[in-house]
Amino acid sequence: xxxxxxxxxxxxxxxxxxxxxxHLYNISRNTHLSQHIVQLALKGYEYxxxxxxxxxxxxxxxxxxxxxxxxxxxVIDLTSDQLLMNAWVAHGRNTGDLTSTHFSxxxxxxxxxxxxxxxxxxxxxxxxxxxxxxxxxxxxxxxAKSRRLVVHAASYVSESxxxxxxxxxxxxxxxxxxxxxxxxxxxxxxxxxxxxxYAPQEDHDQLLASL
Numbered sequence: 301x302x303x304x305x306x307x308x309x310x311x312x313x314x315x316x317x318x319x320x321x322x323h324l325y326n327i328s329r330n331t332h333l334s335q336h337i338v339q340l341a342l343k344g345y346e347y348x349x350x351x352x353x354x355x356x357x358x359x360x361x362x363x364x365x366x367x368x369x370x371x372x373x374x375v376i377d378l379t380s381d382q383l384l385m386n387a388w389v390a391h392g393r394n395t396g397d398l399t400s401t402h403f404s405x406x407x408x409x410x411x412x413x414x415x416x417x418x419x420x421x422x423x424x425x426x427x428x429x430x431x432x433x434x435x436x437x438x439x440x441x442x443x444a445k446s447r448r449l450v451v452h453a454a455s456y457v458s459e460s461x462x463x464x465x466x467x468x469x470x471x472x473x474x475x476x477x478x479x480x481x482x483x484x485x486x487x488x489x490x491x492x493x494x495x496x497x498y499a500p501q502e503d504h505d506q507l508l509a510s511l
Contacts, residue, residue, distance in 0.1 A: 326381035331374045336503075337363060341496035343508040344416035345378070348436055348494045353418040355492030360485075362389055362475065364400035364414065364499040368468035373477065375488050384488055390457050390468050390476040398467045403499060405435070405443045410472045413441035413449060414502055417495040422486060427452035431486050433475070433495060437507055441497075451486065453479040 324342070328335045341361045348354050357378040366372040368391060375385035391400045392412040404411035413435060420432035431451040435441025454476035455461070456469020469476075475495070477485060489495070502508070 323381060327376055330381060330383045331361070331376065331386075333361065333363060333374065337361065337365075337498050340498060340502055340505070340508055343511045344496040345494045346511055347507060348416055348418050351436065353434075353436065353492070354494055358384075358489055358493035360489055360493060360495045362495065362497040364391060364395075364403075364412065364497060367398045368400070368470075369398065369462055369466075373475075373485075375485065385481070385484060387481040387485065388457050388468060388478055390454060390471045390474075392473040393470040395470070395473075400499060403501065404473075405439060405441055407443060407447050412471075412473050412497065413444055413447075414497045414499045415441045415505065416507075417441060417444060417497065419451075419489050419491060419493045419495060421491055425450075427454070427474075427476075429453070429482060429486070431490055437505075440505070447473060449473050449475070451475045451477065451482075451489075453477060453482040455479065 324335055324338055327338045341359055345359050359376045359378055361374045363372045371386045371388050373387045373389040374383060377384050392410050394410040395402050395412045402411055403414045405413055415437040417433045417435050420434060422429060422431050433444055435444035452474055457476050457478045461469055
């Protein structure tokens with residue numbers, strides 16, 4: 301049995317029991333995210349794993365309800381509930397200024413997308429080293445690859461940019477992070493981890509509600 305299959309068996313058997321509640325509490329405590337957001341993220345992970353797109357028990361949560369000046373990217377080891385990494389991440393230029401309010405699946409929107417993504421491999425392109433992500437939700441983020449939404453480093457995601465402008469810079473929809481964080485983030489998440497990008501609109505995500 302694979303590690304992912306074993307994790308899903310535990311997840312499903314404990315979904316209504318004290319073990320799952322304890323698991324949820326631990327992640328929420330270790331990340332300081334609300335249990336509501338963590339629960340949605342775990343449902344997103346479950347969906348991705350059921351559909352055969354996951355190879356590792358790593359879940360990254362982007363909390364777009366926080367402003368860009370907060371370190372709102374959380375990387376979690378689901379076998380231990382431990383927070384492995386906490387980092388800044390930019391949102392799209394047309395998603396908002398300091399806060400994130402507008403999201404899109406449309407090409408040329410220059411907005412971030414929300415929902416469930418799975419990570420793929422790396423390549424070197426316009427932004428240097430980058431990690432491909434694939435959106436799994438139809439009409440919500442399934443244009444991510446055709447939009448070339450990737451994880452990459454950007455100088456505008458930095459303490460110096462924050463001090464100069466009062467906010468982080470903005471991408472064209474990509475998950476742009478501080479250059480110092482990129483290598484570790486990719487090492488932890490590439491090739492089969494799940495990224496769940498949360499905004500209040502996700503409270504009404506019918507795909508997650510069905511799980």
